Amino acid sequence: MLNVPSQSFPAAGSQQRVAPTGQSRNKVALKPGHSLLDWIRLTKSGRDLTGLRGRLIEVTEEELKKHNTRNDCWTCIRGMVYNVSAYMDFHPGGEEELMRAAGIDSTDLFDQVHRWVNYESMLKECLVGRMAVKPSPALRGSVSSFGSRNEFSEMHSFLWKYRIILIQTSCLVANIYMTAHSVGKVQVCLHKSVKDKWTKVGQPLEHHDTFIQCKDRELSYRECVLVSKSDVTHDTQVLCLQLPPGSNMQVPVGRHVYLKTSLQGTDVVKPYTPVDQSLIPPSQSSAEMGSDLNLMIKIYPDGLLTSHLASLPIGSSLSVGGPEGSFSMRILHDVTHLYMLAAGTGFTPMARLIRLALQDLTSIRKAKLMLFNRQERDILWCSQLDELCTKEERFEVEYVLSEPTDSWKGRRGRIDACMLQNFLERPEKARCLVCVCGPTRFTELAVQLVRQLDFSEEEILIFQG
Secondary structure (H helix, E strand, O other): OOOOOOOOOOOOOOOOOOOOOOOOOOOOOOOOOOOHHHHHHHHOOOOOOOOOOOOOEEEOHHHHHHOEEOOEEEEEEOOEEEEOHHHHHHOOOOHHHHHOOOOOEOHHHHHHHHOOOOHHHHOHHHEEEEEOOOOOHHHHOOOHHHOOHHHHHHHHHHHHHHHHHHHHOHHHHHHOHHHHHHHOOOOOOOOOOOOOOOOOOOOOOOOOOOOOOHHHOOOOEEEEEEEEEEEOOOOEEEEEEEOOOOOOOOOOOOOEEEEEEEEOOEEEEEEEOEEOOOOOOOOOOHHHHOOEEEEEEEOOOOOHHHHHHHHOOOOOEEEEEEEEOOOOHHHHOOOOEEEEEEEHHHHHHHHHHHHHHHHHOOOOOEEEEEEEEOOHHHOOOHHHHHHHHHHOOOEEEEEEEOOOOOOOOOEEOOOOHHHHHHHOOOOOOOOEEEEEEOOHHHHHHHHHHHHHOOOOHHHEEEOOO
């Protein structure tokens, strides 16, 4: 593979970068007729998007470097070369970001921003060919580096045995997850079921035959079954997905999964943050046991994926990948005052964070949510939030509507410095954390206003909206 230039991606000041604090990224406004559905139609139109009239070629490093302009843009992702010139006007991140991948191996750049995107399906009609890879001299001498073939054999045998141990004990990981969370470390003792020398190592399970770190692997998807839908508001539903028999998925707070389905022959993928069955769920729910997955999804009439999900019958299959995300529980250590600013479905990561804070974080003295919506009917889990306020004195919620009716008695307007100054208290010796999630413009403005109130970068957390 080619060496990737050491450069920041997205570019500093680009439309995809919100702030050093955040994990959110911007999208640019696409021209009419350049939606995802329009791109799918273009790829099926029969138009030659590679310029090679259907031929596949082997591309050298020198050849790849030549194709680095707006109208002749090739890039390499995981050894495959694509002509992305036709995709420029369809790219949600804009032409500027796509051009950073022009003429180079852009695998690392791609993974930093949207590793979850199924580029093989999206760009299959743009495939130029395979990258020509020169054999590494290091590989030719790999056996001699062990000193002898016997030493190499012994090392190979050890690695295989170690891998089998991981396979045979994979079920332990889920069982000790809460122990790891509570004490910070786990000691695992492994014992053979039969105390005898192994005569064979068996066959590895699918996707269990590598030492590649999870962050460097391609996403692995599981086929789940849609078992129920429940309305939250007039345009938002909670979809309950059942994992395959014997599967267990513990999604940590603040992490997300990827929903994938095939539409018109093209895989469409989108990230969603799971929620619990409710803010105050039963003590033994199937979702908590990890066999079910609940996703709160807003249905857009012109949305390619969400309109499909709205019409999907119970019993249908959906592919779920992940979990992924960079949120770490360490940031909540010793936090006494947790403030959450959310707009629309930016509430979803806050839902599980609220429950975690009130049930498991003993340092929390106050947890406050300010939830922004257009109208009262858009407020997600409004009755549950109100109920939680009455049951838990440490929790407060304020609703802000931008288009309220005359009968609305709560806050009106949009986020501004005045309402945040009253909301974001900083008692003496308090350790504060302000979490933000919502549409890009909301997130940018919220972070700017919070900084103006002298909150440090370490006291601001942005969830990807």
